[in-house]
Structures are given as structure tokens and as C-alpha cells.
Amino acid sequence: MNGILNWILWMPIIGMVAVLLTPKAKENVIRMISLVNTAITLVLSVILYLNFDNSTADMQFVVKIPWIEHFHINYYLGIDGITMLMTFLNALLFFICTLSSWTVDKSVKAYFALLLMLQSTVFGVFFALDFFLFYVYWEVMLIPMFFLIGIWGGENREYAAVKFFLYTFFGSIFMLVGIVALYYATGKGPESFSILALQGGRFVNEVVNIFGYEISFEKIFFWFMFLGFAIKVPVFPFHTWLPHAHVQAPTAVSVILAGVLLKMGTYGFLRIAFPIFPAAAVEYSTLIAVLGLISVLYGAFCAMAQDDVKKLIAYSSVSHMGFVMLGISAMTTQGVNGAVLQMFNHGTSTAMMFLLIGIIYERSHHRWIVRPDGTRGYGGLYTTHPKFTTVFIIGMFASMGLPGLSGFISEALIFLGIYQKFTTITVIAVLGLLLGAAYLLWMFKRMFFGPVNPECEKYSDMNAREIFYMVPLCICVILFGIYPSPLLNVMKASVGQLVELLAKF
Amino acid sequence: MIQQLFGFLSYYIPEVMVIVLMTTLLVAEAAVKDEHGSRKNIYTYALVVLGLTLIPLFQNLGKAPAHIFFNAVTIDSLSTITKIIMVIGTMGSILLSYTSKDIYSNLKSEFAIMAVGVLVGGMLLASANNFLTMYVGIETLSILSFVLAALKRDESTSAEAGLKYVLYGGLSAGVALYGISHIYGALGTIQFTEVFEKVAVLEGTKLTIVVVASILFFGGLAYKISAFPFHMWSPDVYQGSPISVTTFFSIVPKLAAFSALVRVSMVFFNNNTVLTNAWVGLLLVVAAMTMTVGNVTAIGQNSVKRLLAFSSIGHVGLMILGVAVLNEEGIRALIFYGIVYMFMTLCAFYITSHLNDTYGTDNYDIFRGLIYRHPLMAVIMVGTLLSLAGIPPFSGFVAKFNIFNIIIEKRYYGIAVVAAINSVISLYYYLRFAKIIIFGKADGNEAIAGFSSFNQAVIVAFFIPVLFLGIFWEKIFAFAGSATVFLK
Numbered sequence: 001m002n003g004i005l006n007w008i009l010w011m012p013i014i015g016m017v018a019v020l021l022t023p024k025a026k027e028n029v030i031r032m033i034s035l036v037n038t039a040i041t042l043v044l045s046v047i048l049y050l051n052f053d054n055s056t057a058d059m060q061f062v063v064k065i066p067w068i069e070h071f072h073i074n075y076y077l078g079i080d081g082i083t084m085l086m087t088f089l090n091a092l093l094f095f096i097c098t099l100s101s102w103t104v105d106k107s108v109k110a111y112f113a114l115l116l117m118l119q120s121t122v123f124g125v126f127f128a129l130d131f132f133l134f135y136v137y138w139e140v141m142l143i144p145m146f147f148l149i150g151i152w153g154g155e156n157r158e159y160a161a162v163k164f165f166l167y168t169f170f171g172s173i174f175m176l177v178g179i180v181a182l183y184y185a186t187g188k189g190p191e192s193f194s195i196l197a198l199q200g201g202r203f204v205n206e207v208v209n210i211f212g213y214e215i216s217f218e219k220i221f222f223w224f225m226f227l228g229f230a231i232k233v234p235v236f237p238f239h240t241w242l243p244h245a246h247v248q249a250p251t252a253v254s255v256i257l258a259g260v261l262l263k264m265g266t267y268g269f270l271r272i273a274f275p276i277f278p279a280a281a282v283e284y285s286t287l288i289a290v291l292g293l294i295s296v297l298y299g300a301f302c303a304m305a306q307d308d309v310k311k312l313i314a315y316s317s318v319s320h321m322g323f324v325m326l327g328i329s330a331m332t333t334q335g336v337n338g339a340v341l342q343m344f345n346h347g348t349s350t351a352m353m354f355l356l357i358g359i360i361y362e363r364s365h366h367r368w369i370v371r372p373d374g375t376r377g378y379g380g381l382y383t384t385h386p387k388f389t390t391v392f393i394i395g396m397f398a399s400m401g402l403p404g405l406s407g408f409i410s411e412a413l414i415f416l417g418i419y420q421k422f423t424t425i426t427v428i429a430v431l432g433l434l435l436g437a438a439y440l441l442w443m444f445k446r447m448f449f450g451p452v453n454p455e456c457e458k459y460s461d462m463n464a465r466e467i468f469y470m471v472p473l474c475i476c477v478i479l480f481g482i483y484p485s486p487l488l489n490v491m492k493a494s495v496g497q498l499v500e501l502l503a504k505f
Numbered sequence: 506m507i508q509q510l511f512g513f514l515s516y517y518i519p520e521v522m523v524i525v526l527m528t529t530l531l532v533a534e535a536a537v538k539d540e541h542g543s544r545k546n547i548y549t550y551a552l553v554v555l556g557l558t559l560i561p562l563f564q565n566l567g568k569a570p571a572h573i574f575f576n577a578v579t580i581d582s583l584s585t586i587t588k589i590i591m592v593i594g595t596m597g598s599i600l601l602s603y604t605s606k607d608i609y610s611n612l613k614s615e616f617a618i619m620a621v622g623v624l625v626g627g628m629l630l631a632s633a634n635n636f637l638t639m640y641v642g643i644e645t646l647s648i649l650s651f652v653l654a655a656l657k658r659d660e661s662t663s664a665e666a667g668l669k670y671v672l673y674g675g676l677s678a679g680v681a682l683y684g685i686s687h688i689y690g691a692l693g694t695i696q697f698t699e700v701f702e703k704v705a706v707l708e709g710t711k712l713t714i715v716v717v718a719s720i721l722f723f724g725g726l727a728y729k730i731s732a733f734p735f736h737m738w739s740p741d742v743y744q745g746s747p748i749s750v751t752t753f754f755s756i757v758p759k760l761a762a763f764s765a766l767v768r769v770s771m772v773f774f775n776n777n778t779v780l781t782n783a784w785v786g787l788l789l790v791v792a793a794m795t796m797t798v799g800n801v802t803a804i805g806q807n808s809v810k811r812l813l814a815f816s817s818i819g820h821v822g823l824m825i826l827g828v829a830v831l832n833e834e835g836i837r838a839l840i841f842y843g844i845v846y847m848f849m850t851l852c853a854f855y856i857t858s859h860l861n862d863t864y865g866t867d868n869y870d871i872f873r874g875l876i877y878r879h880p881l882m883a884v885i886m887v888g889t890l891l892s893l894a895g896i897p898p899f900s901g902f903v904a905k906f907n908i909f910n911i912i913i914e915k916r917y918y919g920i921a922v923v924a925a926i927n928s929v930i931s932l933y934y935y936l937r938f939a940k941i942i943i944f945g946k947a948d949g950n951e952a953i954a955g956f957s958s959f960n961q962a963v964i965v966a967f968f969i970p971v972l973f974l975g976i977f978w979e980k981i982f983a984f985a986g987s988a989t990v991f992l993k
Contacts, residue, residue, distance in 0.1 A: 068979050070986075071910075136897040143891065146936075150944045158944050162936050169896075169932050173925040176906070180913045180921075210918060220918075 001051055004044065005061045005077045005127055008087065011041045012094075012120040019113045027108040031098070034112040038095040038119070045091035052084050054489050057497035059129060059196065067133070071183070072190045076130035081494035082270055082340055083126045085487060086263060089347045090126070092472065093259045094119045097252035099469040100355055103362060104152065104250065111152060118144040118256065125264050131179050131193045134272075135172070138264070142168055145253070145261075153248040160248035167231055167241040175228030178221045182276070185217060199275035201505060222280035225273040232265030235288075235325055236295040239318050243302075246314035251358025254310070258317050258354060259347040266324045266343055270336070274328070275498060278505045282331065286422065289329035293425050293432075295322030300435035304442070307370045309377075310361075312443055313353045316399065319432060320346045326429055327414035331502045335417020336495045341487055342410035345398070348476045349407055352395030355473075359388065359466055363459035369446050380452030387462045389448055391470050398477040400440050401433060405481040513573035516580045518561040519588060520628050526554045527621040534614045544614060548603050551617045555596050562589050570991035576696055577638045579768075581991030583836065584632035586984070587764040590843055591631070594756035595624045597851040597967070602749035604960055606862040608656055616656065620753055622649040627761030636685045636695040639765055643681070643725060646758050647674045653750045654742050666745025673728060673738040681725020687718035697772045701992055705776045716783045719773065723787065726769070729762035732825060733794040736818050740802075743814035748861060751810055752854040755817050756847050763824060763843065767836055770828050771990040781831065788829035793923045796822025800930040809857050809867045812934065813850075816893060819931055820846055823908045823924060830911045833989060838907035840985035841978075845892075845900040848970045852889040855964050856882050859956055872938070874947035881961060882953070885968045887939045892971050894935040895928055900974035907982075 015037030022030050053060060059078030067073045079087060097115065104111050121144065124137030142165050150161035183192045185206055191197035206217035231238040246254050274281040281288075299319030306312040320342070327339030360378070361367055368377030382389050394405070401407035411433065419426045462470070480487055514521065530551060537543040562585055570581035602608060602616045626645030633639035651674065655667025689695050691711045692703045707715060724735060731739040743751045774784035799818025806812040820842075827839030859882075860871045876883040892899030905928065912921050974981055 068982070070979060070982060136902075139897045139902070143896065146939075147943060150940065158940050161944075162933075162940060165936055166929060166933055170929045173928045174922075176909060177913065177918075177921045177925055180906075180909050181918070183910075184914050184916075208918065209916065 002061060003063065004048055004051075005063055005079065008041060008044050008048065008091070009077065009120060009123045009127055011044065012037060012116040012123070016113045016116040016120070019109060019116065022109065024109050027105070030109050030112050031102060034098045034116060035095075037116060038091070038098045041119070042091040042095045045088050048079075049084060049088060049490075052079075052081075052490065054081070055493060057081070057493040062129075067130075071132070071193065072188075073132045073193050074130045075133060076194065077127040078129045079127060081491035082267065084490050085340065085344045086126045086260070086267060087123065089263075089344055090119065090122050090260050092476075093255060093347065093351055096351070096355070096469045096472065097255050099465060100255070100358060101250075101252045102465060104252075106152060111148070114144040114148050115252065118148065122256075122260055122264070126267065129195050131182070131195050131198070131272075134195065135176060135179055138172055138175075139169070141261070145257075148253045149245060149249045152250040152253070155248075156244070157248045160244040163241050164245040167238070171228040171231035171238070174224045178224035178228075181217075181221055181224075195272060195276075200501060201278045203277065204279045204505075216280070218277045218280040219283070222273060222277040222284070225268070225277070229265045229268035229273055230291075232268065233262060233321050233325065234265070234295075234318065235291050235322070236298050236318070239295065239299070242318060243311055243314045246317070247308065247311050251354060251361070254314075254354045254358075255351045258314075258350040262317065262321055263343045263347060266321065266328060266339065269325075269328055270340070270498060274331075275501055278502050282502060282505045285329045285331060289326055289418070289422050289425050292322045292325030292329055293429055295319065295325060296429055296432035297322075297435070300432050300439060304435065304439040307372070308367050309369050309443060309447070310354070310357050310367045312369070312439065313350065313357065316353075316436065316439070317346070317350055319436060320350070320399070322432070323411060323414050323429070326418050326425070327410075330414070330418040330421045331499060332417040332420055333496065333499050334413050335421075336499055337488060337491065338410050338413025338415075338417055340491050340495060341413060341484065342407075344487060345406040345410045345477075345480065348473050348480075349395055349398040349405075352391070352470065352473045352477065353399060355470065356388070356392050356395060359462060360459070364455065369443055376446065376450065376453060378447040378453055378456055379450045380448070381456055382448040384452055384456050385459070385461045387467065391462070391467075391474065392444075392448070394474050394477060396440050396444060398481065400437050403481075404478075406477045406484070407481075409481060409484045510574075516565060516568070516571060516573050517578075519558045519565070519592075520625065522554060522558045522561070523592075523621060523625050523628065526551060526558075527618060527625060530614065530618045530621065534618060545603075547614050548599065548617065551599055551621065552596055555592055555599070555621075558592055559589060562592065566987070572634055572698070572991075576634055576698065578629070578632050579634040579697075579991055580632055581989065583764060583767060583840075583988040583990050584628075586840055586988045587631040587760055587843075588628050590840075590847055591624060591627050591757045591760055594760070594847050594851075595620055595753065597847070598749050598753035598756070600963060601752055601851070601855055601858055602747075604963075605747070605749050605858045607747040607858060608749065609659075612656065616653070616747075616749060619649045619653050620757075623653070623753070623757060627757050630761040631764040633765060633768070634697050636688070636697075639769075640678075640682060640685065640725075642761070642765070643678060643729065646729070646761060647678065650674075650754065650758060653753070654746045656750055657745075657747055660745075662745040663747070664745075666742040669738050669745075670742050673735070677724050677728035677735060681722050684718040684721030684724070687714055688722065691715050691718065697768070698992060701772045701776055704773060704780060707777055707780070712777075712779055716780060719780070719784065720787060722769075723791075726762050726766050727791065730759050730766065730821050730825075731818055732791050732821055733798050733818075736795065736798065736821075739818060740811050740814040743817075744808055744810045744867075748810065748854055748858040748867075751814075752850060752858075755813070755850050755854075759817075759821070760843050760847075763828070763839060766828050767839065768990055770831055771836075772992060775831050785829055785831065788825055789917065789920055792822045792825035792829060793920055794822075795819075795825060796924065796927045800927050800934075804930070804934050806934075807869045809861075809869060809872070809938075812869075812938070813853060813857075816931060816934070817846075817850070819927060820893075822927070823905065826908050826912050826920065826924070830915050830917075832911075833986070834911045834914065836988050836990070837982070837986040838904075838911050840988050841907055841982055842904040844981060844985065845904040845971070845974055848967055848974075849889050849892050849901060851967045852885060852964060852971060853893070855960075855967060856886050856889075859960065860953070863953060863955065869938070869941060872942050873945035875942045875945075875953075878947060878951065879953040879956060882956065882964070883942050885964050887942055888968060889971060890935040890939050892975070894932040896932075898972070898975045900971050900978065903975055903978045903982075
């Protein structure tokens with residue numbers, strides 16, 4: 001069992017090599033290789049889940065091999081409860097995305113090779129326990145994303161790809177400065193790049209001398225890390241790359257971007273920024289909560305104003321990730337539990353929304369709710385497309401947080417957690433839920449009800465392949481809405497440890 | 506005395522070999538007829554001899570460091586490692602000049618002769634142990650470089666490049682010499698080993714004189730590495746010169762000058778607090794300005810050669826930081842950067858050269874949609890660009906990481922932030938370039954012809970270190986770390 005993380009991490013790379021070795025013309029073989037590969041990864045991640053020990057907050061399945069001995073950099077992997085959920089989510093979404101990408105017919109070989117490379121790097125980010133390794137995966141991930149958006153994206157894809165790359169790089173280069181500063185602050189010892197060894201508030205009393213002023217080390221470098229992760233989440237005011245990237249990206253990449261990549265930002269807060277700089281995190285928690293609140297409301301208002309349905313969902317991601325930030329900033333057990341759960345649930349429900357938009361886009365080749373000339377882009381889908389409508393309703397209500405579906409549990413937990421700390425913010429944040437219901441229902445009304453748009457009658461309903469890959473997500477959304485314990489149990493110990501640590505400061 | 510000289514020569518075999526190579530090349534060029542076959546033989550001969558030079562160089566690494574020729578020249582690991590990189594860089598440029606059509610075909614061997622001549626000057630500069638040797642090294646390097654820059658003598662841009670280079674070179678050499686004479690006046694010696702002891706007890710007026718003089722002297726070297734504010738010549742010269750010359754300029758003279766800069770900084774400015782502070786302050790400001798000016802100006806460039814010239818100014822800014830920290834880690838980071846930068850430059854220019862030959866221009870647009878026309882070239886070019894921008898898993902990232910490492914170790918957080926912002930700026934124009942290669946649509950998507958399998962093998966060979974050193978860099982890092990300055 002010890003090497004299983006290696007297998008999960010490198011399995012997509014094996015698939016990528018296999019894809020690259022297949023002749024270009026055999027497109028179906030390439031698709032099958034990717035599908036089988038992602039299926040194996042999914043099975044491996046289920047095996048991982050079955051062997052996961054819920055009772056401990058320690059890292060499990062640890063792999064540690066020296067890499068650069070001069071700097072004590074290791075190839076150091078391990079997972080805890082929070083990572084376990086993300087691993088499963090990543091494996092699941094990539095499997096589904098491979099299926100949904102069946103219709104991609106532009107440079108198929110390169111597309112699937114890059115998709116598999118992306119999967120491996122995302123696993124790398126979640127598994128890495130060595131800061132240097134983490135940074136390498138964090139950056140390498142940008143390369144396949146850049147090409148996936150830039151080659152297979154919409155009309156304005158090049159701009160979106162460059163903007164995405166530059167924004168993330170801007171944050172991460174400051175993170176690199178922070179990583180190196182941490183290395184020297186710990187005295188270049190053998191554990192100086194180990195994320196675990198850096199945790200626990202070791203730098204509370206460190207000071208930095210800047211132009212003669214003594215400033216707390218934590219307070220400066222917390223912001224270096226914050227910048228890196230906040231851009232990724234994205235927290236207001238760093239969110240401006242997201243609508244472009246989402247709208248221009250091909251369906252599968254939007255799903256991955258919203259489903260997993262955004263979670264890397266919040267994961268960074270939970271694993272790195274907060275445990276390494278606990279005092280600063282506690283001190284600035286109000287500010288983080290306020291930024292989260294602004295994200296919730298601002299994202300929701302922006303979503304409401306959109307005429308492009310994909311852009312609407314993109315802004316709803318900003319809003320939902322704002323809830324995660326609120327939960328994290330509460331630093332209470334319920335809050336952080338809710339935040340991690342919301343990371344998972346948002347992954348499944350937003351993935352559904354993006355996939356569904358992709359499905360209808362393949363048929364209509366536009367995404368307008370209301371066209372710029374004022375006419376409806378869709379209308380009456382409810383009567384013409386019953387299967388599509390059913391799945392859409394499940395996804396939409398999950399995203400809205402309707403009781404009985406997954407979004408409700410996580411949002412309720414977040415509010416429970418944050419109410420103890422920031423009462424006013426909680427009251428205002430509830431407005432976000434209301435707005436969420438408003439923009440989603442309004443969108444639904446305009447697309448699915450009303451007179452049947454004659455164009456829509458020509459579109460076929462969901463086919464078997466599409467139904468097949470939506471089913472697992474529907475199950476996740478409904479099952480974890482009723483019975484979230486499998487998820488909560490997994491993360492309980494890890495979250496508990498984090499909350500305990502933060503409570504000391 | 507004679508015996509002593511022969512003893513010295515055992516250290517000096519590489520230089521002797523290169524000098525012999527240069528003279529024999531000159532004779533051979535005069536002797537052979539203008540036929541392609543015999544020219545190929547000349548090139549093979551030059552490459553083989555340069556390759557053989559590496560053997561005594563590596564042997565010198567194993568020997569104890571020594572000052573030879575009565576303290577005029579020092580053979581230590583810093584100079585030897587620099588020479589190894591320079592020899593490899595020269596080989597790469599000569600190989601490029603052989604395949605490139607940018608130099609008139611009746612002129613090609615001249616490039617090899619003069620490049621080897623510049624290499625001689627560079628080797629002398631790298632191991633100079635007093636100001637006079639250093640000055641001679643700079644001049645040997647420069648005079649032949651002027652000719653190289655003007656090699657395409659029928660074209661006005663090349664002539665302009667040559668003239669610009671001469672004017673700037675003459676001015677900065679004069680300024681440097683002026684500085685050296687003041688240092689001699691204040692200290693009474695030009696010998697580095699003696700300088701090291703004398704500066705420790707320096708004070709009063711003499712100290713002031715030395716501070717001012719050292720800034721003047723810095724001008725001479727700053728010009729060679731094209732640091733701000735002596736960088737203005739480099740884009741014009743890069744653009745005007747033939748591509749193989751540009752490649753050569755961005756590797757060999759720069760590394761030689763960096764080696765000299767390291768030596769001067771370590772002997773001169775490491776032993777007296779006032780001097781050290783002045784020097785470090787100067788270097789930090791120059792580094793920050795150099796990278797900012799280089800990267801910001803690179804944004805608007807449409808000529809690939811110019812773009813790479815400005816980007817190289819940006820890289821020089823980072824490399825200066827390796828000198829500014831004044832310690833062994835700094836030298837290691839600098840040497841590592843030099844090795845990595847050499848391979849990235851060779852990759853980028855090799856590809857640019859072929860496209861330039863095919864289309865007769867070095868405008869951006871020749872790269873449009875390259876992925877559809879020559880996938881291998883496009884993938885390697887994009888990899889090189891990402892490496893230049895410092896994105897893992899390419900070696901450019903490791904080089905940049907090492908620079909961040911040394912400056913943060915010294916707690917220069919301000920300059921670290923400047924370097925970070927510069928990284929983002931540089932990423933912008935590299936991405937703009939990569940965007941054209943991958944996302945662009947060429948007018949006709951016809952495949953690029955004439956890039957022989959030999960050339961493909963060469964670019965792959967240059968690219969392997971770019972990728973490999975980004976993942977398994979410990980060995981080369983340790984090798985770079987063995988570069989130390991020998992002080993007696």
C-alpha cells in the first residue's frame with residue numbers, strides 16, 4: 001500500500017506517454033487509452049479511500065525520497081483527510097471529463113496528452129509535502145492549462161490563456177520568495193522544505209528588518225503566501241482572471257478549473273498559509289472573512305447581470321468559493337468542516353453545471369440566455385428536453401443549496417461555524433444564498449420555461465454517453481446531501497488538528 | 506627561469522591549444538580553395554580541437570590552484586569552469602555558423618577564426634590576476650568582437666552594429682582604464698593578491714579615491730556584460746550582427762566578464778567595510794535597473810533577435826545578483842545560471858537562425874503557427890521560452906530559484922520583490938511569443954523544409970540539458986559549487 005500514491009501520481013503520465021506513442025490518426029484508440037487510464041486512476045483512488053485510516057490526523061501512505069540533498073529537498077508525498085477528498089474528486093472529475101471530451105476533434109492526441117498531464121500535476125499539488133515539490137507542481141500545472149485554454153478554447157482564448165498564466169504566476173512567484181525565506185528562517189536544516197515541519201507557529205517570534213524597521217516575519221510572509229493562494233481561489237479583488245478563463249476554456253477544462261483547480265487555493269490556505277503562520281492568520285481572520293464576504297456578494301451580483309450562461313456559472317464559482325473562504329476564516333470546527341465539504345460539493349455541483357452547459361453548447365453553438373439583440377437564446381427546454389432538464393434541475397438545486405442536496409449541508413455548516421465568530425458578517429452573507437437562488441432561478445426561468453424556441457426543437461436530448469457520465473455526479477450530489485458522514489468522517493481528524501492549532505494563537 | 510616557465514605551461518595547455526588552433530585555422534583558410542568540402546574539414550578540425558581542449562581543462566580542475574606567469578594569470582576553479590563553459594559555447598556558435606546562411610558563404614571560416622580569437626581573450630580575462638592582464642583580456646575580446654559584429658559588411662545594419670560596438674567599447678575601455686590608473690595611484694599596485702591586503706587598511710582620501718575609481722572601473726566590465734546603463738549597444742549589435750555572432754556574443758564575452766567581475770569583487774571589495782558597502786549598493790542598484798530596463802523594453806519588440814537581446818539584459822540583471830552577495834553560494838548560483846543560460850540561448854538562436862534563413866527576416870511573424878509547420882522546432886522553442894521565463898520543470902526555474910536563494914539568504918527582500926515582479930513581466934513577453942508559435946495561424950501551413958536530421962539532432966542535444974537540469978540538477982550544481990576564487 002505504501003507506493004500507491006506514486007501509482008496515482010504517475011499513472012496519468014504513463015497514459016500520456018501511451019497517448020503520445022499512438023499514431024495521430026487513430027483518434028478512437030487515443031480516447032480509449034485516456035478513458036482506461038483515468039478509470040484505473042479512479043479505481044486506485046477508491047482503493048486509497050478504502051485503506052484510509054479515519055482515526056488519525058497524521059499523513060498516510062508517505063513516500064519520501066531525497067531529491068536535492070544540498071537543499072534537503074525531498075520527493076515527499078503523503079495525504080491526510082482533506083487531501084483524500086480532493087484526490088477522489090480529482091480522479092472522478094478527470095474520468096468524467098475524458099468521457100465528455102469524446103466529441104473534441106481538433107488535435108485529439110495533443111488534447112488528451114495535455115489533459116492527462118494536467119491530472120498528474122494536480123495530484124502532485126495535493127500530495128506534495130515538500131514545499132519545493134509543491135511549488136514545482138503548482139507551476140507545472142500552468143503549462144497544460146495554458147495550452148488547453150489557448151488551443152481548444154472559445155473565440156477569445158489566447159487572451160484568456162495568457163491572462164490566466166500571468167495572474168497565477170504573479171501570485172506564485174511571491175510564494176516562491178516566501179518559500180525561500182522560510183527555508184532560511186528555519187536555519188537551512190534538514191526539515192526546512194518540509195511543509196509539516198514548518199507548521200505549528202514556529203515563526204511567531206521571528207522579525208524581519210526592512211529599512212531599519214523591525215516587522216514580524218509572520219505578518220509579512222503570510223501575505224506573500226496569501227497572494228499566491230488568493231489569486232487561485234480566487235478571492236475578490238484577485239478574481240478578474242476567472243470569468244475569462246472559464247468562458248473561453250473548453251468544457252472539460254472549465255470543469256477541471258472550477259472543480260479542482262480553484263480548490264488548490266483554499267487547500268493552500270488550509271495546508272500551508274494557516275498552519276505555518278497561525279498567529280498572522282488569526283490576526284487577519286476578520287479581513288479574510290470580509291474579503292470572503294465581498295466575494296460572495298460581488299460574485300452573486302455579477303452572476304445576476306450575465307447574459308452568457310457560462311459566465312453566469314463562472315461568477316457563481318466566485319460566490320461559492322467566497323463561502324469556503326468564510327468557513328476557513330471562522331477557524332472553528334464546523335466552519336472548517338463546512339469549508340472542506342463545500343470544496344468537495346462545489347466541485348461536483350459546478351462540474352455538473354459546466355458539463356450541462358457544454359452539452360447544450362455542442363448542439364446550439366451559443367451560450368446566450370438573452371442574445372445581445374434582446375431575443376431569447378433558449379426557451380421552453382423544459383418541454384422539449386426532459387432528460388436534460390431533470391439533470392439540470394438536480395445540478396442547479398445542489399448549487400443553490402437546497403436542503404436534501406449536497407450544497408445545503410456544507411453551507412449550513414459554514415454558517416454554523418462562522419456565526420460564533422462574526423455575527424454581522426454571517427447575517428450579510430446569508431444574502432448571498434438568497435442572491436444565489438435568485439440568479440439561478442431567473443436563469444432557469446429564461447432558459448427552460450416560456451414559449452418554445454423553434455431552434456431548440458432541433459436539438460437532440462442527452463444521449464447515452466452523456467447520461468452515463470452525469471450519473472455519478474448526480475449520485476454524489478444526492479447521496480452526500482442526505483448522508484454526508486462518509487466525507488465528514490474522513491476529514492474530521494485532520495480538520496480537528498488544524499482547528500486545535502489555530503485555537504492556540 | 507626557463508624551467509619555471511615550462512612549469513607554468515602545464516597549466517596553460519588549454520590556452521596554448523586554442524591559440525595554436527586560431528593560427529592554424531588562419532593558415533588553413535588561406536590554403537584551401539573555396540570549396541564546400543574543404544570548408545567542412547576546417548569546421549570539423551576546429552570543433553575537434555576545441556573539444557580536445559576540454560580534456561586539459563578538466564585536468565586543471567583537479568590540480569591545486571596556482572598563480573602562473575609571475576602572478577599575471579591565475580588558474581583556479583572559477584576561471585577553469587568559466588573556460589569550460591566558454592569553450593562549449595564557442596563550439597555551439599561555430600556549429601551554428603556552419604549551418605546558418607546568415608553569414609556570406611565565402612566568409613564562414615572567418616567567423617571560426619575570430620570566434621576562437623575572442624575565446625583566447627575571454628580565457629585571459631577569466632584568469633586575469635592583475636589589472637593589466639585584465640585590461641589586455643578585455644581589449645583582445647573587444648577588438649575581435651568589433652570585427653565579428655560587422656561581419657555582414659555589405660549590410661548597413663551590420664556596419665552600424667560594428668561602429669556602435671567600437672564607439673561604446675572604446676569609451677568604456679577608456680573609462681575603465683582611467684579607473685584602473687587611479688586605483689594604481691592610490692594603492693601602488695595592480696596585483697590582485699596585493700590589492701586584497703592593501704584595501705583592508707585603506708582609509709581617508711585614498712579610500713574615497715578607490716571608491717570612485719572602482720565605479721569607473723566597473724564601467725568597463727558593465728559594458729561587456731551589458732548592464733545598465735551600459736546596455737544600450739547590445740540590442741542594436743544583437744540585431745545587426747549575423748545570428749551566429751549574436752549567439753556567440755550572448756555567451757562567451759559575457760561569461761568572461763562575469764568571471765572577471767566575480768574575481769574583482771571577491772579580492773577587492775570583500776575586505777573593507779566601506780568599500781564593500783559601496784560596491785554591494787552599486788551592484789544591487791545596477792542589477793535592479795538592468796533587469797527592469799531589459800524586461801520592460803523587451804515587451805514591445807517585434808524582432809526576435811532584439812527581443813532575445815533585451816531578455817538577455819534581464820537575465821544579466823539576475824546574474825549580477827550572484828556577484829552582489831559576495832560569497833561562494835553567489836558564485837555557484839551565477840555559474841549555474843551561466844551554464845543553463847548558455848543552453849537556452851543556443852536552443853533559441855539555433856531555431857531562430859533556421860527560420861531567419863528560410864524567410865529572410867527575424868520578425869516575430871516567422872514563428873506564427875510553427876507548431877503546424879515544424880512540431881519539433883515549435884515544442885523545443887516553447888520549452889526554451891518557458892525555461893527562460895523560469896517555469897518548472899525547466900532548468901531556467903532552478904537557475905532563478907538559486908538566485909532567489911542567495912539574495913534572500915542575505916535578507917535582501919526588497920531586491921527579491923523587484924526580481925519577482927520582473928519575472929512576471931518577462932513571462933508576459935515570453936508567453937506572447939509562445940502564443941504566436943502555438944496558437945497562431947500561418948498564411949500557408951506548408952511544412953518547413955531543409956531542417957536536416959543533423960540539425961534536429963543538434964537542437965535536441967541542446968534542449969536535453971535545458972530540461973534535464975531542471976529536474977536532476979544536483980550534479981551540475983555541485984560542479985558549479987566547486988568554483989572558488991583563489992587568493993594567496
